Amino acid sequence: xxxxxxxxxxxxxxxxxxxxxxxxxxxxxxxxxxxxxxxxxxxxxxxxxxxxxxxxxxxxxxxxxxxxxxxxxxxxxxxxxxxxxxxxxxxxxxxxxxxxxxxxxxxxxxxxxxxxxxxxxxxxxxxxxxxxxxxxxxxxxxxxxxxxxxxxxxxxxxxxxxxxxxxxxxxxxxxxxxxxxxxxxxxxxxxxxxxxxxxxxxxxxxxxxxxxxxxxxxxxxxxxxxxxxxxxxxxxxxxxxxxxxxxxxxxxxxxxxxxxxxxxxxxxxxxxxxxxxxxxxxxxxxxxxxxxxxxxxxxxxxxxxxxxxxxxxxxxxxxxxxxxxxxxxxxxxxxxxxxxxxxxxxxxxxxxxxxxxxx
Numbered sequence: 001x002x003x004x005x006x007x008x009x010x011x012x013x014x015x016x017x018x019x020x021x022x023x024x025x026x027x028x029x030x031x032x033x034x035x036x037x038x039x040x041x042x043x044x045x046x047x048x049x050x051x052x053x054x055x056x057x058x059x060x061x062x063x064x065x066x067x068x069x070x071x072x073x074x075x076x077x078x079x080x081x082x083x084x085x086x087x088x089x090x091x092x093x094x095x096x097x098x099x100x101x102x103x104x105x106x107x108x109x110x111x112x113x114x115x116x117x118x119x120x121x122x123x124x125x126x127x128x129x130x131x132x133x134x135x136x137x138x139x140x141x142x143x144x145x146x147x148x149x150x151x152x153x154x155x156x157x158x159x160x161x162x163x164x165x166x167x168x169x170x171x172x173x174x175x176x177x178x179x180x181x182x183x184x185x186x187x188x189x190x191x192x193x194x195x196x197x198x199x200x201x202x203x204x205x206x207x208x209x210x211x212x213x214x215x216x217x218x219x220x221x222x223x224x225x226x227x228x229x230x231x232x233x234x235x236x237x238x239x240x241x242x243x244x245x246x247x248x249x250x251x252x253x254x255x256x257x258x259x260x261x262x263x264x265x266x267x268x269x270x271x272x273x274x275x276x277x278x279x280x281x282x283x284x285x286x287x288x289x290x291x292x293x294x295x296x297x298x299x300x301x302x303x304x305x306x307x308x309x310x311x312x313x314x315x316x317x318x319x320x321x322x323x324x325x326x327x328x329x330x331x332x333x334x335x336x337x338x339x340x341x342x343x344x345x346x347x348x349x350x351x352x353x354x355x356x357x358x359x
Contacts, residue, residue, distance in 0.1 A: 069150070072162045073197055080157040081208035088184040089176070091251045091326035093202070095209055097190065098155040099125035099166075104187035108209065109249030110195055110336070111230045111313075111323070116146070116167040117188035118174045127151050127166060134167070144169070154194075157211050161194060189249060192230065199337040202329070204348040214339040222341035223296045228315040231338055233324055236294040242321040245313045246343065248336075250325035253291070255307030259321040260286065263307060272306045283308055295328065298345035302327060 085094040085105045093108040102125035104117065117127075127149040134146045146167045154161040166188070175185045199214040225232045225243060233246045242259070263286050272285035285306040292301050312323050328345070335344040 069163045069165075071164055071193075073194070074160045074162075075198075075211070075213045076158045076160075078158060079210060081203075081206070081210045082157045084207055084209070087186055088178060088182060089186075089251060091330050092249060093209065093326065093329075094186055095156075095190070099127065099151050100153055101125070106188040106190045107186055107249045108195070108200070109189040109191055109247075111245070111247030111249045112189040112191035113229065114167050114193050115164065115189055115191040116169055117149075118171040119168050120171050121187045122149050122166065122168045125151070127168070129168075130165070144173070156190065156194070157209070159194075159198065159211050164194070192227075195336070196227075196231075196338045199335065199340075201335045202333060204331065204333045204346075214337050217340050217342075219340065219342070221296060223343040224338060224341040226318070226341075227338070228318045228320070229313055231343070232318055232320060233295060233343055235324070237321065238292060243318055244322055244324045245315065245320050247313075247323045248326050248329065250323055252325045252327050253302055253305055253323065254312060254325065255288070255291075255305060255322035256312045256320065257309050258319055260307050260309040263288075272308060283310060285309075293324075293328065295343065295345055298332065298347055300328065300347070 082095045085096060087094045087105065094105045095108055097104055097106055099117065099121065102121060104121050104125070106115070106117070130148040130150055132148045134148065146169050149166050149168045151164045151166055152162060154164050174187065175183050177183050197214065198211045201210045201212075202208070203210070223233055224246070225234045229245070231246045233244050235242060235244055237244075237259075244253075267286040267288075269284045269286060271282045273282050285308045288305040288307060290301050290303055291305045293299070307322070313320065331348055333346040333348055335342060337343075
């Protein structure tokens with residue numbers, strides 16, 4: 001499955017960070033329990049500049065190699081926390097943004113390497129088509145077409161992004177049929193092209209998400225080991241240290257082929273339904289009644305976790321056990337700060353539609 005696109009990826013330990021871009025991308029889009037997955041790979045470096053101006057804001061400029069555009073991120077010092085908007089989807093974080101002044105509700109999605117939006121919202125916002133199509137495939141075993149459109153300004157709480165490229169998909173791609181029979185709809189995905197550069201904090205008590213620039217810190221604790229099509233988390237799993245892809249746009253955790261090989265043969269197989277922007281398919285899966293995890297200092301037990309004997313993500317360099325979904329964030333205050341390789345979880349209470357016990 002292939003996409004042809006451009007995308008960014010940070011370097012490992014530099015600040016300011018390198019900006020990486022590639023013209024050729026292999027990808028896979030996958031949807032579990034109603035959330036879209038779009039993945040890309042990155043390979044070549046580009047330029048960056050950053051600084052603080054006299055208007056009490058922090059600005060970073062990201063120049064795309066081979067293109068005349070510069071994506072600029074400007075952080076205002078005044079806090080503007082974002083609420084979680086209820087769209088009937090468990091665990092995930094739909095948040096309000098403005099695309100050139102047009103309100104939209106998008107998922108905070110670490111598993112989407114590029115931000116994406118439905119066509120009617122892109123048209124209402126006046127985004128500019130770049131007349132470049134990308135063809136891709138997903139977990140539904142079909143093919144989809146997307147287009148690249150340019151947003152001159154995007155407002156995400158205290159963050160203003162200028163000259164950001166969005167992937168535009170048909171409206172139907174963002175309508176999900178839930179088990180309750182009631183469809184859920186979002187306007188798009190806020191992806192890793194923006195999320196990788198900030199420090200994002202969720203307060204479970206106030207139910208608000210805050211963003212600010214990521215500044216260097218001296219901590220020797222790093223829950224995130226790097227990036228391989230999505231951020232990679234190191235977690236203790238049944239007493240063994242394993243790497244997992246972290247996908248906050250996925251409602252639930254799912255094990256992949258590496259973890260499948262560790263399961264007892266006596267576990268029965270059942271059908272698991274995979275739904276993507278291109279349709280649905282069913283695959284055999286084993287199901288764990290409980291999965292104990294420790295991420296940093298936070299311990300949890302996930303319940304009813306499907307494990308599938310297939311690769312769920314287009315990783316290239318790292319062996320990963322599966323995808324950690326937004327259920328690992330349930331009931332927690334948390335901080336995601338990729339430049340400092342942090343994913344801090346602070347359990348507050350159990351609040352998830354999927355059985356989760358935190359200890």
